[in-house]
Amino acid sequence: MNCNKSFKLNKEITMMSKNIMFTSLIASILFTTVISNANSFAESIESQTEITPINNSMGIEKTTLQMSISKDNKLPWGFVEGKISNYVADYPVIIQIFDNNKIITGNSVGAVHFAQTPVNEDGSYEYKFRVLESYQGQITKIFDGSYTVKIFKVVYLYPNLDVV
Numbered sequence: 001m002n003c004n005k006s007f008k009l010n011k012e013i014t015m016m017s018k019n020i021m022f023t024s025l026i027a028s029i030l031f032t033t034v035i036s037n038a039n040s041f042a043e044s045i046e047s048q049t050e051i052t053p054i055n056n057s058m059g060i061e062k063t064t065l066q067m068s069i070s071k072d073n074k075l076p077w078g079f080v081e082g083k084i085s086n087y088v089a090d091y092p093v094i095i096q097i098f099d100n101n102k103i104i105t106g107n108s109v110g111a112v113h114f115a116q117t118p119v120n121e122d123g124s125y126e127y128k129f130r131v132l133e134s135y136q137g138q139i140t141k142i143f144d145g146s147y148t149v150k151i152f153k154v155v156y157l158y159p160n161l162d163v164v
Contacts (some may be wrong), residue, residue, distance in 0.1 A: 032057060053157060058088055063151045067097070068163055069131060069143045076134070080149060081126040086159035091123045094152040095118040112147065119153075 044061060047065035061084075069078070080095050097113040117127040133140040 017043060029101050051155065051157070054154070057153055057157055059157045061153045061155045063153075065149050065151075066100075066149045069141075069145060069147070071142075071144060072102060073141075074134045076130060077128050078131045078143060079126055079128045080151065081087075082124070084123045084125070084153050084155060086156045087119050087123050088154040089119075091154035092118050093127070095127050096150040096152075097143075098148040098150070099145070100148055109121065112143075 047063050049061060049063045051059045053063045063082075067078075073128050083092075084093075093116065095113075095115045095117065098113070099112045102112075113129060115127050115129070119125050129143075131141070131143045133142055
C-alpha cells in the first residue's frame with residue numbers, strides 16, 4: 001500500500017469515527033432532554049440552552065424553545081435559523097420538532113419532524129419546512145398548535161483558546 005492510499009484510508013477512518021461519535025452523543029442526549037417555556041411563533045423567543053462536553057475542546061450545544069403555529073396561519077413555510085459564534089466546521093445543525101399535544105410512549109412529547117442543515121462559513125444556518133400544503137385547491141395544515149423545537153450544534157467549549 002503506497003503512502004497516498006494509506007493517508008486516504010486514515011482520513012476516511014477518522015471521518016467515520018467522528019460521525020459515529022457525533023451520532024452516539026446525539027442519541028444519548030435525546031434520552032435525557034428537558035422541555036422549557038411556551039411562547040408564540042413570530043414573537044420574541046425565550047430558550048433554554050445547555051452544553052454537554054464531547055471531549056476537552058468540543059461539546060454539543062442544545063437549545064430548546066417553543067413554537068406556536070396559529071390556527072389562522074396562511075403562510076406555507078416556517079423556518080429555524082440562527083448563528084453560532086463558536087461552531088466546529090463539518091458538523092451540521094440537527095433540528096427536531098415535537099408536537100406538545102401528541103404524547104409518544106417513553107417520551108414527554110410526540111415526534112413530528114427531524115432534519116439537519118449545514119452551517120455556513122459565517123456560522124449561520126437556516127432550515128425551512130412546510131407548514132401548509134396545498135394540493136388541487138385543498139389546504140392541509142401540517143403544523144398547527146404548540147411545538148417544542150430542539151436545536152443541536154457542535155461547538156468549541158473554549159473558543160478563545162488556540163488549538164495546537
